[in-house]
Amino acid sequence: MQCAVFGASGYAGAELLRVLARHPNISVAFVGGKGSVGRAVGDLYEAAPPDVASLPYLDIDDLIQKIETERVPLVFLALPHGESQNLVPKLMEVTDHIVDLAADFRIKDPELYKLWYGEEHSCPTLLKSAVYGMPELSRDGIAGAKLVAVPGCYPTAATLAMKPLVNRGFVGKRVVVDAASGVSGAGRSLKPEYLAMSVEEDFRAYGLLRHRHTVEMEHNLDLSVLFTPHLAPMKRGILATCYLEPTQSFLDETSDLSQQEVQDLLYELYQDHYSSDHFVRCSTRPPGTSSVYGTNNVALYATFDRRTRRFVALGALDNLTKGAAGQAVQCANIVLGYDEDEGLKEMGVWP
Numbered sequence: 001m002q003c004a005v006f007g008a009s010g011y012a013g014a015e016l017l018r019v020l021a022r023h024p025n026i027s028v029a030f031v032g033g034k035g036s037v038g039r040a041v042g043d044l045y046e047a048a049p050p051d052v053a054s055l056p057y058l059d060i061d062d063l064i065q066k067i068e069t070e071r072v073p074l075v076f077l078a079l080p081h082g083e084s085q086n087l088v089p090k091l092m093e094v095t096d097h098i099v100d101l102a103a104d105f106r107i108k109d110p111e112l113y114k115l116w117y118g119e120e121h122s123c124p125t126l127l128k129s130a131v132y133g134m135p136e137l138s139r140d141g142i143a144g145a146k147l148v149a150v151p152g153c154y155p156t157a158a159t160l161a162m163k164p165l166v167n168r169g170f171v172g173k174r175v176v177v178d179a180a181s182g183v184s185g186a187g188r189s190l191k192p193e194y195l196a197m198s199v200e201e202d203f204r205a206y207g208l209l210r211h212r213h214t215v216e217m218e219h220n221l222d223l224s225v226l227f228t229p230h231l232a233p234m235k236r237g238i239l240a241t242c243y244l245e246p247t248q249s250f251l252d253e254t255s256d257l258s259q260q261e262v263q264d265l266l267y268e269l270y271q272d273h274y275s276s277d278h279f280v281r282c283s284t285r286p287p288g289t290s291s292v293y294g295t296n297n298v299a300l301y302a303t304f305d306r307r308t309r310r311f312v313a314l315g316a317l318d319n320l321t322k323g324a325a326g327q328a329v330q331c332a333n334i335v336l337g338y339d340e341d342e343g344l345k346e347m348g349v350w351p
């Protein structure tokens with residue numbers, strides 16, 4: 001099946017090209033950009049797979065026209081936030097399936113969208129028709145979907161790290177999430193704060209109290225979340241560290257258990273919860289981002305500290321793969337009825 005990728009000159013778009021190069025059923029026929037229009041993929045992206053290296057970046061109008069005339073059935077959008085909502089109404093008329101990596105269609109409620117994104121949504125009626133594409137949270141509605149909203153990178157890590165504890169009724173209503181992202185999470189922009197000279201030998205928090213991913217985590221988990229993102233001096237990767245208070249029922253249930261038995265119980269809880277999920281790795285020790293680099297895997301670990309009465313749940317993923325392009329292809333596979341891991345079977349890189 002042919003597809004088109006809008007924003008293929010950006011980091012998430014380039015990662016889509018990398019993942020789709022290994023896909024047996026989906027091939028990239030057309031790519032779009034903005035500043036890169038007139039150049040070919042291989043000019044910009046030297047590691048591009050040979051069959052896409054020669055594709056020219058098209059502007060939005062030319063790309064839509066190609067999709068229409070060539071009847072391209074699948075479209076990925078990897079555009080800066082806010083662009084997809086202007087494009088999707090037209091694309092709905094000319095293609096069968098749209099998988100959007102941006103935040104435009106993740107929040108169903110237009111008022112909540114306005115509150116967290118600071119602007120009115122331009123097509124609020126379409127918000128409800130989009131399916132939220134985090135398969136490990138829910139696969140409902142993804143098969144055959146016309147419009148999939150791929151979740152945010154931080155919410156994917158934090159949601160998957162906490163969900164088994166939440167579903168089991170082990171945690172109270174308020175959690176704290178500290179998460180660090182590699183610099184590719186900010187996209188390919190040339191802003192001075194993302195230059196190597198600025199990020200190397202630095203580690204800092206940003207977006208305090210108001211980061212837009214907070215609302216996504218709160219919705220996924222039905223919890224109140226205090227979220228602090230950090231910028232880490234690495235290219236790729238996210239590590240989310242989540243602190244949760246236990247419920248009395250958890251304390252009662254585990255009062256006679258040793259620390260090791262509590263650890264075993266938590267490990268089994270995570271294994272059971274994700275027993276049918278291809279990409280979840282339940283770790284027996286705290287995971288790092290290098291263990292998931294370039295893969296669609298998310299590595300999870302949870303423990304409980306009796307002294308301070310807190311759970312600590314960790315989630316590590318690659319922001320460009322499971323946090324963006326990999327999860328998008330995982331969703332496209334479900335939409336189209338392919339095996340969920342087609343194109344995503346790559347092993348990690350070590351060291």
Ligand SMILES: NC(=O)C1=CN([C@@H]2O[C@H](COP(=O)(O)OP(=O)(O)OC[C@H]3O[C@@H](n4cnc5c(N)ncnc54)[C@H](OP(=O)(O)O)[C@@H]3O)[C@@H](O)[C@H]2O)C=CC1
Nearest residue numbers: 007009010011012033034035036078081102185187188324
């Ligand atoms: N980076 C990440 O880790 C993640 C990103 N995402 C989401 O994916 C989307 C893309 O992010 P990312 O790849 O990081 O961003 P980049 O800034 O790296 O890339 C943006 C892409 O969009 C193109 N573009 C910019 N403005 C326009 C426009 N007005 N019309 C058409 N094309 C345009 C750019 O083209 P050109 O370069 O040719 O100007 C480029 O191809 C965003 O919505 C982001 O939030 C989601 C999860 C994680």
Ligand SMILES: CC(=O)N[C@@H](CCC(=O)OP(=O)(O)O)C(=O)O
Nearest residue numbers: 102103151152153181182185186
């Ligand atoms: C390091 C960095 O700046 N990260 C970005 C999040 C990554 C991203 O692109 O967010 P979406 O998944 O919502 O598209 C940020 O904090 O805004």
